[in-house]
Amino acid sequence: MGETPFLRMEEIVKTFPGVVANDRVNLEVRHGEIHALLGENGAGKSTLMNVLYGLYQPNGGRILLEGRPVAIHSPEEAIRLGIGMVHQHFMLVPPLTVTENVILGLPGARGILLDQAEARQRIQEIADSYGLEVDPDAPVGTLSVGVQQRVEIIKALYRGARLLILDEPTAVLTPQEIQGLFTVMRRLVADGRNAIVFISHKLDEVMAISDRVTVLRNGKDVATLETQATNKAELARLMVGREVLFRIEKPPAEPGPVVLEIQDLVVRDDRDVPAVRGLSLEVRRGEILGLAGVDGNGQRELAEAIAGLRIPEAGTIRIQGQDVTRMDAGDLLRFNLAYIPEDRQREGLVLDFTLSENFIAKRFRRPPFSVRGFLRHPAILDFARRLIRRFDVRAPGPEVEARKLSGGNQQKVVLARELSQEPDLIISAQATRGLDVGAAEFVEQQMLAQRARGAAVLYISNELEEIFNLSDRIAVIHRGEIMGVVRPDQVTPEELGLMMAGIRREGAPATESPAEPVSSNPGGHP
Amino acid sequence: MTTVTQARESQASRALRWERLINMLLPVLAILASFLIGSLFLWALGVSPVTAYTALVKGAFGNQRLATSTILKSIPLIFAGLAVTLAYRGGVFNIGAEGQLYLGALFAVWAGTRLALPFPWHLLVALALGILGGMIWGAIPGYLKATRDMNEIIVTILMNYIAIFTVSYFVHGPLKEEGWNTQTDAVAETARLPTLWAGTRLHYGVILALICLVLVYVVLFHTTLGYRIRMVGANIHGARYAGIKTTWIMALAMALSGGLAGLAGTVELLGVQYRLIDNFSPGWGFDAIAVALVGRLNPIGVLIAALFFGALRNGANSMQTAVRVDVVVIYILQGLAIVFLIAGSSVDNRIRRWLDAWQA
Missing domain, CATH: 3.40.50.300 (P-loop containing nucleotide triphosphate hydrolases)
Known part of the structure; x- marks a missing residue:
């Protein structure tokens, strides 16, 4: 060279x-x-x-x-x-237009209006030559994340990167x-x-x-x-200095009775548009049901509805046979439900709280963590130390704020809190997002351990590989509906891809039963 | 293995202790810096800063009478500062302490002048009604925020006016004493806070303030209620996720905050002024926001900050007569202290980041 x-x-x-x-x-x-x-x-x-x-x-x-x-x-x-850099977190001003954002901070030679017209044209040129489709006059706040990223790239190119x-x-x-x-x-x-x-x-x-x-x-x-x-x-x-298991060995599932049963569920999203549209599925004891799908097809709303953070519009959710459709997160505490939320920094943790304060988020009401309304700090600290050890959280101690940990260790804190309660049902949403290989593998191993213990797991993920590795059955979600439920050894990634794109699989009804149908009614309740 | 973890933990706890020390020192440094910059102003006015500050300190603590007066001026600030702190910890910004303390004083003056009860009972009823008045005034914006998502800042500001003019109506009308003065009757002896030591004006309100301070601390950091309040304040989404009824907690934090603010007015009334008049408060409810912030939303910090502001107010008059500068210099000092504190917090973050890096 x-x-x-x-x-x-x-x-x-x-x-x-x-x-x-x-x-x-x-x-x-x-x-x-x-x-x-x-x-x-x-x-x-x-x-x-x-x-x-x-x-x-x-x-x-x-x-x-x-x-x-x-x-x-x-x-x-x-x-x-x-040299130009596009950071993970965009440096854009939402109310300003694309053009204004691009020229922001650059010295203007002439009047603002003249500069804008010229800049607009150059932005259009850059956009055309590299296929960076954007509307130069659109306020950045109205654009999707993907388009905002294009604006960042244009910003760098405009500055001659x-x-x-x-x-x-x-x-x-x-x-x-x-x-x-x-x-x-x-x-x-x-x-x-x-x-x-x-x-x-x-x-x-x-x-x-x-x-x-x-x-x-x-x-x-x-x-x-x-x-x-x-x-x-x-x-x-x-990358990790050791072999990573891409095919996790797991014993065959021994599914038990139905733990989570969802019937014709309809849930609206924040914009008040139905995001889950007549969805039905069931998860049994001792199995992992993988929910595959492209992000934004109702997964978040479904998970939040089950966890009691979003009230469904129609349909029913049953846990252990009891109707929990309209219960909130507080009511659901007694159902021993673990929820690993998609956004761990926003919902899963209180970043300004210490690790020990985070660990007791769902348990502080009960002894030994509190007695007659008073917190028992020694018991809380002791519990935190145990969890830190058991889940190998890399932190200097239980009194460190959650904010100070890396993403992988923050997720371990969430897992430790949720899984240490030996849950009967686990709702896991994008649990490995943003994690490195080692931390992601840890999450997967924990899920398998919970399955072996007898928990019912609904594992929501965008990563097909992960879905294939972990699931006993795979349900595919598209625009808030289940496109089919399949077994991982009876489907190819290509077929799954088609289902994710909205093509329903023939002969795979939404409520297909697991390998050995137990004495339940596979068609669900009448 | 364990020794390694232990070593890491002890290192971490050392870092934590450092952090706490910095936290404690920051307000003190901010106050010192405000005096330093303030001396430039004084110097520009042709006044010797040394003379001025000496007069200020002497005016605040020069003899027993003056020191007592400083403490008396701090008491309403302690209650109101605790009120703002408690609400803020729960994620609600209570700008309405002023209105709440007016309403508390109104309820208390009614009890003190219109009821006839023997000594401890009359006082206790007056105190309880004072707390109730503040609580009602705090609970309304809390409830509106929790259930209707109405901005508590705007609601509390507007409710301040309602409270102040309601008091004015009662002072001019139903509760006005016989005669020319627009003031209420004095509360009965049986409803007054007794003096702590004969010969001073120091009353039992001091003890009450200290009890409230400890109570707020214990509630915030040692009870499940305080845990809920702090969680709602720190991350409302996380709190909902943990199954906490966030709206109810916000409303409750606001009601408790209002109760504390109500005590600020009540204790001043039953311990010092005895009569309610127009403009009964020189703005304690607003100074309380500064007290809470300078005290870093920590009950001990609130105590120190309240004493500081009380001393400034009390020493101001002496400074005015000694060096003939207007009292407004005191407001400048107050303002500077807050600016430096906020500036200090950003430096503090930098120090913290440095400490984190050093720990890792």
């Missing part, structure tokens, strides 16, 4: 008091390439990119841009050098939006002038989109590989 690489980061060291976030990391990005930066949460990916973008100053090493050593002291300098850093860009997107983003990414690098650094911890995406991949682990670069010459198993091993 005689060609000078676009970017070389050599022996980058970045330490924070007490931590080495980047330990002599090397990264080389070529012109026209999509370079994936792969690693678990906390492996040092974001730190490295923040060094490149001028947000952090490295303690050692150097950065070469097209062969020339550069010092980048601020994002402004990075932008001047043609040729090296684009995308920090976990797919985390917030639906599968269709992810495909759209990938198309845009390919067009961006097509002419060989630009390059993209794609930060991710999702193996499928890295395999699908990148030309080369650099794996980080514990702040060190462990390998840089041609994507075509590697595979997911190798990448996963490099």
Whole structure:
């Protein structure tokens, strides 16, 4: 390779008091390439990119841009050098239009109106040439997350970025939006002038989109590989330093009586549109029912309705045979229901509470945690220490605020609280979202352990692989209806994909019974 | 293994202790900084800051009489500061402490002037009615927020006017004493808070304030009710998820807050003023917001902040006569202290982040 690489980061060291976030990391990005930066949460990916973008100053090493050593002291300098970054959390002003957002902060040469007209045209040009469809006059607040991300990309390109850093860009997107983003990414690098650094911890995406991949682990670069010459198993091993179980071995299910039974349920979403539309399903003791589907097809509303956070409009929900349709979360406490919510920071945790305060969220009313209305701190602390140990929560102690933990450890806190009550029914919504491989595997193992214990599990996930691994039966949801219930060994991912797209499977009624129908009435209640 | 965890825990608890220390020190530093900047103002006015501050401190604590007066001025601020703290912890911003304390005083003055009961009972009834008056005035916006999602800030502000003018109506009309003065009769001896030590004006309201302070602390941090209140304030979605009746808790926090504010007016009435007049309060209900914030929503902090504001108000007059600057300088000092406190919180966050990184 005689060609000078676009970017070389050599022996980058970045330490924070007490931590080495980047330990002599090397990264080389070529012109026209999509370079994936792969690693678990906390492996040092974001730190490295923040060094490149001028947000952090490295303690050692150097950065070469097209062969020339550069010092980048601020994002402004990075932008001047043609480096653009799209952060995980967008930096947009919702009430302003796309055009206003793009030119915000840029010095205007002439009057505002003139600048706007000109900017509008250039935005349109950029949008057309890379397939970044946006309406330049739409207020950003009205756009979907996927389109907002396009605005961020346009913002970077408008400022002359040729090296684009995308920090976990797919985390917030639906599968269709992810495909759209990938198309845009390919067009961006097509002419060989630009390059993209794609930060991710999702193996499928890295395999699908990148030309080369650099794996980080514990702040060190462990390998840089041609994507075509590697595979997911190798990448996963490099990432976590151990073999990851992609096929989890599990004993055959021994389904017992029905624990959760849903009949013709209708639930409206926040915009008052029916999101769950006449849905029926049942989950039995000792089985995992996987609920597959594209995000936004009513999964959230269904989970919230079962957990008592959203009152259904019609239909019934029965737990252990009792009608709980109109009960709220407080009433449901006595049904020993575990709910792992989709948004753990918003609902699953109180971030400003300590771990021990979070652990007792559903139990504080009872001894030993409280006696006659007074909290018993020694018992609470003791309980918290036990859970921290049992669920391997990486935290300095029970009196640390939940806010201070990493995403994976926050999820462990939620799991610890929900699963330690030995629930009869578990509703798990996107439990592995945003987690790295190790933490996701932990979640899956916990679900299997609960199944073995005899819990009924409704496992909602966007990740097909996970659904296949865990489920005893798979129900597919599309626009709030069940498209069919199938067994994982009797269906291909392609067939499942068709069902997720809304094509009902023949001969698979919504209430198909598990392998050995127990003495119940499979058709549900009359 | 265990020793490692133990070591990590002890390190963590050391960091926690640091954090608490910083938390305690911040208001003190903010106050010092406000005096420092305030001295620039004084200097610009051609006044020696040293002379001015000396007069201020002497005016606030110079002798027993002045120190007593400082404490007396702090008492309503303690009650009202606790009121704002309790509501704020529950996620409700109570701007209505002023109205609540007026209504509390109104109920108490009625009991004190229109009922005839023997000593401890008359006092207790007057206190209870004072609490009730504040509670009603707090519960209304709490209920409206909880069930109708009406903004409590607007409702409480507007209800302040209703309360203040309602008191005015009673002072000019039904409860007005015979004669020329627009004031109520003085409450009966049997309904007054007795003095703590003969020869001073210090009354039993001080004890009551300290009891309330401990009560608020215990309720917030050692009861399931306080746990619910704090959870609703910290994350209402998380609280709903945990099965807490959030609307009910918000309304309750507001009612309790109103009760405390009602006590602020009641204790002032039964311990110091004895008669209700127009503009009975110099704005304790609003100063209480500053007291709660400077006290960092912590009962002990509220005590310190209330004493500080009480001292400022009390020392102001002495400073005015000693160096002939207007009392408004005191308001400038108050304002600066709040600005520095807020600025301090952001520095505090930075220190915290640094501590976190150091721990990791």
